[in-house]
Amino acid sequence: MDVPQIYATTAGGFFLVFILVNFLSRTVRERIALFTSKHLTYPYFIHRHRLLGPWTRSGILVELIYIALNVFCLGFRVSTLPKAGLQAGNLSLANMIPLLAGPHLSFLADILGFRLGTYRRVHRSAGVMSFALLLFHVLVVALQRTSFSLRIPEHLYGTIAGSSLCLLVLLSHPVLRKPSYEIFLRTHQALAVLSACSIWRHLPSDSLFPRMYIYISAGLFVSTSVVQCVGVLWRNGNFRHGRARALVTHAEGSVKIKITLSRALKVEAGQYINLWIPSLELFVEPRQGLTRELLYHAQAGERGGAFGSCWVLFSGPHGISAPVGEYESILLVGTGFGMAALLPYLQELIHGYQTRKVCTRRIRVIWQVRHIETALAMQPLLNNALKGDNLDKILSISIFSTYLKEEKVSFGRRGTVSRGSADATGTFRAEVEKRHTEDANRDIEAAQTEAEHEQETTGKIQGEKGRMLVMVSGTAKQRDDLRDVVRDNLDEGVELMELEYQPKEG
Incomplete structure (x- = not known):
């Protein structure tokens, strides 16, 4: 059994444990939930700070298990440093699969039945782990090679991929992310696509296995993108039913957006969109980027500007409604x-x-x-x-x-x-x-x-x-x-x- 199979089997075992828990009696499940909540989920291991935390005991435990699993796979049946570097590269690609599985985190969270915050933590952990393994891979290659020429396509695309991922991680820091989230998001997505394409060109073409990780990621990305696009087009209407339109107004320092829908949409409490047919009203907290721009145009419209009803697209509803x-x-x-x-x-x-x-x-x-x-x-x-x-x-x-x-x-x-x-x-x-x-x-x-x-x-x-x-x-x-x-x-x-x-x- 090779390392990817061990990694996949272990990960599947964790999911199997969660599935089997659902078959336990209600009393046993409630006792397990009470114990985990009291001793793992609720207590903070690291309290909230300006640039760090909060991390719960359960969060720390899951991260330690995740790190230990990758470290074990990294050193399993590895006798030399070059093999460890190659192993790290393969593990980095395996950890990239959930990162490239779709264009929208909310949609992926809905598919898996996760809350958005939970899937964001999964995305963040997988990204950091993938980058750390890639960094180890690069360091091993740098130590083993006496010459390095960018004229060789393998080296060139490897450098582009590594630089893209490094820049992607740096730009994800809150200090650089918060000033304009829209710019960060598009840059983040562009760098992710660039790194994936560069890694594909960097991998040897004479073997299917290393590139299989990229093919799996691409297949998941295309599948989820098609499903989400079909859903967005269906909910936003077509030429027969008309398109969804939004009226943006200014109300007591807030932005009020009223969306007239082309067809009925069922939304439960707690989801991102709260719908009452035939229209939808949202209150938006003006922060940076799009929301600040909406507030500016809404105020200008009340002073006689031309910003009023406009055609919009929306996705959703996303999220889980609490019982x-x-x-x-x-x-x-x-x-x-x-x-x-x-x-x-x-x-x-x-x-x-x-x-x-x-x-x-x-x-x-x-x-x-x-x-x-x-x-x-x-x-x-x-x-x-x-x-x-x-x-x-x-x-x-x-x-x-x-x-x-x-x-x-x-x-x-x-x-x-x-x-x-x-x-x-x-x-x-x-x-x-x-x-x-x-x-x-x-x-x-x-x-x-x-x-x-x-x-x-x-x-x-x-x-x-x-x-x-x-x-x-x-x-x-x-x-x-x-x-x-x-x-x-x-x-x-x-x-x-x-x-x-x-x-x-x-």
Whole structure:
């Protein structure tokens, strides 16, 4: 068995373990999930810093296993340094396969059933590992060769491939990536294509095996690209149904994009696009690049400019929708534009409560904004979510503004905006206490009403206490603080979910 077969077999074994876990009983799976969450997933091994972290224990463990597997394959049945260099080159190509599998990370994450953040970490780890192995390959070649001429095609294309990957890794640093993400993305994709083509020309043509990695990557790339393009063209309409168009306006310092669709599109809460037929409304946080340009044109349009309705293309919906209806108590914590990511879940919960499709009994919303203009821009969508909450008043909303001049300001039909900062962890502890009180009252009531079946009923009710979900789209400090307090209450059926979108600032 050669090294690529060992590598593939080991990787397949890890996937097989995850598949077999699904066949275990629900009780065993819940115990495994509780143990891994409490000791591996939630605790930070390296806390959040400006240029590093956060890394959880599970993240560190997976990375160490990944590194150990590659190191083992690198030294397996290798007796000389030149063979180790050749082995490193082959392993680098094997690690490149997920990097070149498709043009869009969100689409690949949807295919595998991963969250976008998870697949980004996979992409990042595979990229760093591939570059490290390639660097080792280059160093070994440099040590073994006495002369190096770029007139030889093998050397020339090897140099181009190595330089492209080196530049690609350097440009991926946040300092160089954040000023203009659009430029970074296109440069990143161009360098990836250049490196793949150069590696193909660098590899010997008399043997199929080394080039097989490139052929597999190219086949995956073409397949996923065709499927995604067909989906985009279908969802965006054609000459018969018309094309999707967007109207960009300016609302209280935010960009409001209303997309008129050519055909119906089903979107679940938590996915990147929230659709209400026949139109779609998005609130965009102006940052850099495209979003900043949209804000400029929207403001110019209100002053009499010509920027208005325009033809657009969109892909999606992407992402995984969380089953929020399975939880008895929900705490939604948002900062600034993070409320836009939470609103679809809020609307789904209230609608499900009215139609008796969810078991949720209490929803608590904490929203922190810097300026009240952000809240005013999102007020119509928030009012729409409140329309269905007219029975038991299961929804409670607390809004805080850091720079509010007055002590309190009315907000909508029944809300108020208070001056100051939100205490998300304090609210969480209060909700947990309230759950304990409600659970105790239900146990007492059940024991009184069904005294003849006291043991059976009490055991059943105590074993099926409602769970609590904390969803957050907020600042890094807010997420870290909530992670710490939720970890202490995992045994009580409390879970934390950080949404895909996290605002840049409050």
